[in-house]
Amino acid sequence: MSNADRNGQRSLEALEAARKPFTVGDETALRDSLKRCSPATIEAAIAYRKTDEASHLPAVIIGVIERFVEADLRSKLKQADDELRLVEDLGIDSLTMMEIVILVEDVLQMQINNEDLRNLRTVGNIKVFIDCKARGLPPPSATKFLPIEQIISIMPIQSPFLFLNEATIGGNGAQGKYKITGQEFFLQGHFKDNPVMPASLMLEALGQLAVLYLLEGVSSEEGKTIDQTKIFFSSCEGVRCHRICRPGDLLSLSIKPKRTKMPLAMFEGSIRVGQEKAAMAEEITLTFAYKVAKQDPSDLDRVDDDKSQPPLTVVTA
Numbered sequence: 001m002s003n004a005d006r007n008g009q010r011s012l013e014a015l016e017a018a019r020k021p022f023t024v025g026d027e028t029a030l031r032d033s034l035k036r037c038s039p040a041t042i043e044a045a046i047a048y049r050k051t052d053e054a055s056h057l058p059a060v061i062i063g064v065i066e067r068f069v070e071a072d073l074r075s076k077l078k079q080a081d082d083e084l085r086l087v088e089d090l091g092i093d094s095l096t097m098m099e100i101v102i103l104v105e106d107v108l109q110m111q112i113n114n115e116d117l118r119n120l121r122t123v124g125n126i127k128v129f130i131d132c133k134a135r136g137l138p139p140p141s142a143t144k145f146l147p148i149e150q151i152i153s154i155m156p157i158q159s160p161f162l163f164l165n166e167a168t169i170g171g172n173g174a175q176g177k178y179k180i181t182g183q184e185f186f187l188q189g190h191f192k193d194n195p196v197m198p199a200s201l202m203l204e205a206l207g208q209l210a211v212l213y214l215l216e217g218v219s220s221e222e223g224k225t226i227d228q229t230k231i232f233f234s235s236c237e238g239v240r241c242h243r244i245c246r247p248g249d250l251l252s253l254s255i256k257p258k259r260t261k262m263p264l265a266m267f268e269g270s271i272r273v274g275q276e277k278a279a280m281a282e283e284i285t286l287t288f289a290y291k292v293a294k295q296d297p298s299d300l301d302r303v304d305d306d307k308s309q310p311p312l313t314v315v316t317a
Contacts, residue, residue: 022049022050026049027046027049030042030045030046030049030107031046033103033106033107034063034064034067034103034107036067037063037064037066037067038063038066040059040063041059041060041062041063041064041066041067042063044056044057044059044060044063045060045063045107045108048060048108048134049108049109052134054131054134054135057108057127057130057131057134058127060104060107060108061104061123061126061127061130062077062080062123064100064103064104064107065077065086065090065092065100065123065126067103068092068096068099068100069090069091069092070091073089073090073091076089076090077090077123079274079275080275081123081274081275082122082123082124082127083122083123083124083175083252084122084123084124085121085122086120086121086122086123086126087121090123097117097120101117104130108130108133108134110130110133110134112129112133116129116139118142119139119142119143121143121145121168122168125143128140140170141170141171142170143168143169143170144168144169144170144216145166145167145168146166146167146168146169146212146216147166148164148165148166151164151166151167151212154212154215154216154228155208155211155212155215155228156211156228156229156231157208157211160184160185161204162208163178163201163204163205163208164176164177164178164205164208164209164212164253165177165178165179167209167212169212169213169216172256173213173254173255173256173257173267174209174210174212174213174254174255175209175252175253175254176205176208176209176212176252176253176254177250177251177252177253178205178250178251178253179249179250179251180197180245180246180247180248180249180250180251181247182195182247182248184197186198186201187247195246195247196244196245196246197245197246197249199239199241199279202241202245202251202271202278202279203236203239203269203279203281203284204233205251205253205271206253206255206267206269206270206271206279206281206284207233207236207284207286209253209254209255209269210255210265210267210269210284210286211231211286213255213257213267214226214231214260214265214286214288215228215231221262221290224290224291225290225291226288226289226290226291227288227289227290227291227292230287230288230289231286231287231288232286232287232288233284233285233286234264234285234286234287235283235284235285236281236283236284236285237281237282237283237285238280238281238282238283239279239280239281239282240279240280241278241279242276242277242278242279242280243273243276243277243278243279245271245273245278249273250273250274251271251272251273251278252271252272252273253269253270253271254269254270254271254272255267255268255269255284256268256269258283262288262289262290263287263288263289264285264286264287264288265285265286265287265288266283266284266285266286267283267284267285267286268280268281268282268283268284269281269284
């Protein structure tokens with residue numbers, strides 16, 4: 001058993017030891033806390049408090065979030081899309097997020113640190129985090145969110161050929177978003193009076209997300225930095241397109257690393273629009289190289305100085 005498993009087991013045992021019986025008074029208080037939530041949310045919360053079965057948690061989490069989301073946005077939650085963004089897609093600001101956290105803490109009898117909130121950007125992030133807390137397991141490793149401004153500062157590819165609006169990068173891969181605005185240069189000729197994003201550029205978007213993943217150093221060898229001028233597309237296999245993508249569509253991109261060994265990095269990738277599959281690639285291969293460390297000029301000076309000195313003469317008796 002690994003250290004993480006042992007720690008998780010000890011945490012779970014501690015939770016079980018501290019568990020108190022769920023009384024009639026507790027149920028009354030719980031119903032009062034969730035009085036503005038749906039009946040299904042209330043019943044799921046009661047079932048969880050009685051049984052500690054983590055399977056009830058998603059319904060509770062979605063129900064609590066729904067309680068604080070504007071009515072016209074609640075239909076998005078019913079689609080069960082874990083990639084829904086709390087701020088951008090559901091309009092949840094920092095104050096509302098704190099209200100959600102306080103209610104979740106009260107309903108599920110757990111504590112959430114403010115520091116942990118920085119990594120909770122999607123509905124899926126919240127589900128995974130709460131599930132880990134409930135099971136007494138360590139939370140997943142932190143992910144890094146990159147807005148468009150930061151992507152532009154990192155990527156060698158720039159507008160109008162950059163097909164990423166934002167990205168989230170972690171140890172297990174990366175996710176990105178790209179909104180087809182209808183103003184893209186390629187739509188002027190693809191096709192006449194029928195704008196469609198070319199499948200080749202959808203694959204290009206996946207390749208760009210893989211480039212971003214590499215440049216963020218997630219898979220770099222220790223002490224080495226990838227040269228952004230030496231990353232190139234090598235090959236793509238197992239490509240399938242499932243859906244035509246048009247202006248107004250929001251592409252959800254996802255890549256997962258398969259193998260990385262300089263000079264090759266291989267990924268699998270997929271694109272969705274909402275819950276619909278748009279495209280996938282079984283293997284996207286990039287070539288890359290590491291930056292060559294520059295030698296300190298002072299070191300060169302010292303070498304030159306050494307050369308100017310006469311060789312040592314060893315005198316023996």
